[in-house]
Amino acid sequence: MGDNALELTVDKFRFRFPADLFYSEAGIWARFEGSRARIGLSDFMQQRNGDVAFAEMKDVGTVIQRGDEVAVVETIKVNISVPSPVGGKVVVVNGDLAAAAELVNQDPYGKGWLAVLEVGDVAAAKASLKIAAEYLALAKVQAEAEALR
Amino acid sequence: MSGSKRKIPVVACSGIGKSLGAAAREAGFILTEDLRPGKTKIVALGLLVLGDEEARREVAGGPAIAIDGCKLACAAAGLGCSGAADVRKVAVFDVVRRHRGLKPEGVCDLNEDGLKLARAAAEEGAKIVDGIGAEDGHA
Amino acid sequence: MPDLPKKKVGLISCSGEELPEGTVTRRAVRKVLETLRPDDTVTLCLPLFLAGGEGERAFARHYPTIAVDGCEKRCAALATEKYSAKPAASIVVTEIAKECGCGAIGTTRRLNAEGLRLADEVAGKIMEETDQLLKKKRKDSDKESGPGKP
Numbered sequence A: 001m002g003d004n005a006l007e008l009t010v011d012k013f014r015f016r017f018p019a020d021l022f023y024s025e026a027g028i029w030a031r032f033e034g035s036r037a038r039i040g041l042s043d044f045m046q047q048r049n050g051d052v053a054f055a056e057m058k059d060v061g062t063v064i065q066r067g068d069e070v071a072v073v074e075t076i077k078v079n080i081s082v083p084s085p086v087g088g089k090v091v092v093v094n095g096d097l098a099a100a101a102e103l104v105n106q107d108p109y110g111k112g113w114l115a116v117l118e119v120g121d122v123a124a125a126k127a128s129l130k131i132a133a134e135y136l137a138l139a140k141v142q143a144e145a146e147a148l149r
Numbered sequence B: 001m002s003g004s005k006r007k008i009p010v011v012a013c014s015g016i017g018k019s020l021g022a023a024a025r026e027a028g029f030i031l032t033e034d035l036r037p038g039k040t041k042i043v044a045l046g047l048l049v050l051g052d053e054e055a056r057r058e059v060a061g062g063p064a065i066a067i068d069g070c071k072l073a074c075a076a077a078g079l080g081c082s083g084a085a086d087v088r089k090v091a092v093f094d095v096v097r098r099h100r101g102l103k104p105e106g107v108c109d110l111n112e113d114g115l116k117l118a119r120a121a122a123e124e125g126a127k128i129v130d131g132i133g134a135e136d137g138h139a
Numbered sequence C: 001m002p003d004l005p006k007k008k009v010g011l012i013s014c015s016g017e018e019l020p021e022g023t024v025t026r027r028a029v030r031k032v033l034e035t036l037r038p039d040d041t042v043t044l045c046l047p048l049f050l051a052g053g054e055g056e057r058a059f060a061r062h063y064p065t066i067a068v069d070g071c072e073k074r075c076a077a078l079a080t081e082k083y084s085a086k087p088a089a090s091i092v093v094t095e096i097a098k099e100c101g102c103g104a105i106g107t108t109r110r111l112n113a114e115g116l117r118l119a120d121e122v123a124g125k126i127m128e129e130t131d132q133l134l135k136k137k138r139k140d141s142d143k144e145s146g147p148g149k150p
Helices: A043-049 A122-127 A132-146 B019-035 B045-049 B053-059 B074-080 B092-098 B112-136 C020-036 C046-051 C054-062 C075-083 C093-099 C113-144
Strands: A005-010 A013-018 A028-033 A036-041 A052-057 A069-075 A079-083 A088-093 A115-118 B008-012 B040-042 B063-068 B086-091 C009-013 C041-044 C065-069 C089-092
Touching (some): A005 A132, A013 C054, A028 A122, B008 B045, B019 B063, B063 B074, B063 B092, B086 B092, B086 B112, B092 B112, C009 C020, C009 C113, C020 C065, C020 C093, C041 C046, C041 C054, C065 C113
Parallel strands (some): B008 B063, C065 C089
Antiparallel strands (some): A069 A079
């Protein structure tokens, strides 16, 4: 993962959005790796929702549509149903999160990934998502409106 | 010759932004005032890190307990850079993982789940105190 | 310098486990943050600030801060100055307690009615300082933007 990330600062909070990723409106990132997509919570989502205590992904082999729940992330504050940014079959889930769910907070774009899906049509999947600059603009509006504390 | 035994210093993170910080703070009070009152003493993190001599004296010369609300572990870090050689840790966040379903809320006034969490964390601290006592040969 | 679209004041409170006045600072700061001036303030976490939290320290470099301390040791004020910049205002609870003639305020764990009253007084003082700082900031930005309006 390169270090080419856009940054947004709101009050004391700084959010990063790597430029090589795609993002859904719900704040889930996708990194396309050939015909597969690795997904996770954006930095904005993990900061907004608090410390992750548990992360449970759909089983390997599960076929889901874009927008279907692919994981449930339980933080100190809330339980988040994570909508998949892409449709496809779950082929790998991040087993490290069972013992160290805090990786989602500590390294949301790296070790804190949630799952990998085999995607049917990568071009169509990309077209339905936002690039970093577009998602940053959306996150900015949300962050300023919520006055994160 | 003075017979007073060293009290184990307890430093809680007391983070004001999250309920876990409040739970850590409350756990510090429960431990030092309710569970092991004669054997422990709370020390303010701010004083310690800023070099207050009395605070530094309290943590020197033996084990200290850090009670941290989150993985950032500010109390443990503060103790480590303030001359404490032997820092034993209570991670409230890990206590949360062992008590699934608790949703602590509030910072000034913890909700019931927050108080339960604080109590559970304090009890872990009490076990550490007892362990230190056993190491020293004083049950 | 980061893009700072809205001026806010950072409130940094001592951790205050050793004195009931420390508990007063926390309650007062949370009251300002949650109720009195929620759009104008953020809290800076002192433990994180001390441990090297870059978000907290960067904020305190670029925004005005109010340090709220339980006693004259002024941990919050000293830490802010040491790691970022001198706070724009420094409030000490023991001084306010003297001014408003407070009696015993309870314990570090549980403030009594007098302690809660003191927390409200301190919150009021923080609010006044916040308003003062933001008024100054608004005046400065009015000057920068061109011929002033009355």
